[in-house]
Amino acid sequence: MNNHGYLKFILTVLVLVIAFFGYMLVTAVDRVRESNLRILEKLEALPGRIQFPAVVPAGGFPGGVAVSPAEQGSPVANAVFFDPQAETGGRLILATAADTANMNYLINNDAAAAEFSALCNSSLAERNYEKPEEFQPLMAESWSVSEDHLVYRIKLRKGIYWHDFTDPVTGKKHTDVEVTAADFKFYVDVVKNPDVNCEPMRGYLQDLKEVKIINDYEFEVHWSRPYYGSLMVTLGLSPMPRHLYHAYDGPFDGRRFNDDHVRNRMIVGCGPYMFVRWDKDRRVIFRRNPRYFGIRYGAAPALEYIVYEIIKHPNTRFQALLSGDLDRLDLTPEQWVQRTDEKPFRDGTLKRYKYLAFSYTYIGWNLRNPLFADAKVRRALTMLIDREKIRKDVYFDLVETATGPFSPTSSYTDPEIKPWPYDPSAAKKLLAEAGWRDEDGDGILEKDGRKFSFTMLQAATSPTQQRMMPMIKETLAAAGIDMKIQNVEWSVYVQRLEEQTFEACCLGWTSPIDPDPYQVWHSSQAGIRGSSNHIGFRNAEADAIIEELRRTFDMEKRIELARRFCRILHEEQPYTFLFVPYSLVAQSGRYRNVRVFPTGMPESLFWVPRNEQRPVPGL
Incomplete structure (x- = not known):
């Protein structure tokens, strides 16, 4: 680094x-x-x-340090x-x-x-x-x-x-x-x-x-x-x-x-x-x-x-590590739990290191799609995803459940915000309040003649997504939502994101403790091709907070602003925040x-x- x-x-x-x-x-x-x-x-x-490094007078620079x-x-x-x-x-x-x-x-x-x-x-x-x-x-x-x-x-x-x-x-x-x-x-x-x-x-x-x-x-x-x-x-x-x-x-x-x-x-x-x-x-x-x-x-x-x-395939990468053709590899939780009892790990040929990452994963809902325009619907989708089961069955408890875009160890994270629970009954009530009902009895919700059916992008090289997405599909289906899974190569995935021609995606961001959310969350970035705000999130109150956060140097005020911003995201759920990985x-x-x-x-x-x-x- x-x-x-x-x-x-x-x-x-x-x-x-x-x-x-x-x-x-x-x-x-x-x-x-x-x-x-x-x-x-x-x-x-x-x-x-904010603390600047040790300073001395700046010769020839009036008023400077x-x-x-x-x-x-x-x-x-x-x-x-x-x-x-x-x-x-x-x-x-x-x-x-x-x-x-x-x-x-x-x-x-x-x-x-x-x-x-x-x-x-x-x-x-x-x-x-x-x-x-x-x-x-x-x-x-x-x-x-x-x-x-x-x-x-x-x-x-x-x-x-x-x-x-x-x-x-x-x-x-x-x-x-x-x-x-x-x-x-x-x-x-x-x-x-x-x-x-x-x-x-x-x-x-x-x-x-x-x-x-x-x-x-x-x-x-x-x-x-x-x-x-x-x-x-x-x-x-x-x-x-x-x-x-x-x-x-x-x-x-x-x-x-x-x-x-x-x-x-x-x-x-x-x-x-x-x-x-x-x-x-x-x-x-x-x-x-x-x-x-x-x-x-x-x-x-x-x-x-x-x-x-x-090396495209994760098992091939792992075998290359065991054989000495690779010197370092970031393991999946499954590999960490189930594969590190092999001889190279036992005899010290390979060593393991574990620490909480400054990152988080999420499901992003394309807010340009009418299916996801209502915050009640997005909260319902989050409450239909059993993150605790995924955490245990897919990640072997080697992740923490995320509540927002900042590290759980950061002062910017609001400790009062708790993850939305897995609650199918409450989720169905929210969907009904938003006008989604199974009018024709086929098991799929509809509104204004449109079925609640969408496609989730899945990265072809991600074994975790391949295990997780069917679990999400199943719990959504039980509530009357039809989620199709489209397995795509990474180059296609990136192109779809840049062109904003997707309905839902599953990605990760780094999570700086001292943040500037402008690029990912400000409305001005929503319509730009290739923008980090690929889901098209627009919120005037969030914009005002982001702009004030950028010009505020007092740390207590910054923390207050960041927590207000977190509360907006928590209520709006433009992302379903998933996990902070190790x-x-x-x-x-x-x-x-x-x-x-x-x-x-x-x-x-x-x-x-x-x-x-x-x-x-x-x-």
Whole structure:
């Protein structure tokens, strides 16, 4: 997770989670860092008012405050957690359940593309693994913040270089190209360009007014209005290689950027790993960057290769783990309970790690469909789903029942809200109040001549969905509701969501404790193709709360607003909130310096003794 840049801060965007955590209901990518939203802000709730890092007077910046590396406790973020005795070399082979469309994370709402790019890029700062309320310098040497939180002045480290590459179109070689302030401005300009297909990401920068370049190593980020997340977004900015994406004369062309299929098959970054190659439908390979700037600060990964094998079937992935062809896998609850008594787990060849994930799963009802327009109907649907039975029979009690979009450990979650119970009698009464009755005696409810019949999308690669959906179908049928199940490949699933041509879906989101619900829940996002608000939720009161939450810095007020928002979602039930899963990780015992932090297990800290290192097959 080290140096994963803006992608790791706001990997919320959206991206429709390719079924994260291996057992999340859309398990299309068997990796812990999935995120529809591209928000991976896994923070502890902060008491009182927002706390900025230790500050000193900002010379030449009237009314501002500055942060220096010394006050942050480390010259580079999280350097103290890297093992100075680590031996370089070795590999980490992971698995994903589906290939990605391209490697350009801005235009590809796929969690895999975001994760691949995160390996290759860095950001201005990064949260401390152990104390995630603290930001520490990464690409930034220091920064200053105006008292009104509208202007951030950034000073870059010198000697940070882009990965060398040969342009696949022009054949021009690019070597020794230093990262400058212009590369950060280029990133912001690309995201804010209306012709670029990155609507989810653009929502987080909507109040970012401009980037002003002072010189090659200094720039200012100006915000048009106070925004609570401006610190996170600013310090999470990553540069973008202009020499790759604007390798032509004239102004930047957003449509050309979208359609640059050849360049969008590669990644050029400045981070700890370099993109080696992408074997379509087989594997993606990354190699350690020998010129990564973190090396000189003792904050660089030791593993030489990170490889993602594309293995569609969950049993095949598990067998690959047992045989040593995979080094790490996020297990399903069924695998965790029933398969980890095998020899590699007993003799220590494989080790298990379990911790509560910052995510939740849900069923989303497309509110554009008249079937789901009435909140009474949506509450009835929730009360017809026996989540306790699913929790026990499908998830083996390795999940917690969700009540809303925030982590159950977060102060933003309203403890007074309890999950709607499984109560078929009360649900039938709500349906009758909404006008749904079985007029012709065929066992299916109807209203105004329309049968209560709809289709639920099911991810073809998700064993949990395949077990759960028939259970839901059965309990709905007992109440007179006909739910059809459509099993689709992940690429089709994503397309249906982006085009909003679905009736009901089952997905998961990351769940930041310090939230900005704008992208998923604000009405302005409901009509946008590819939006995270794919269900089309619109609520004026919720909009007002979201907007106030974005400009409120007082923590007590933020908690009050967030709980009001949770109560609206609880009553409206645009989602049936399902479960908060546990991350269930199986990993080779070869790895040293394996640690679990509030934000997860940073793979960048892992290392393997030289006599236990293994090569990458085929290299």
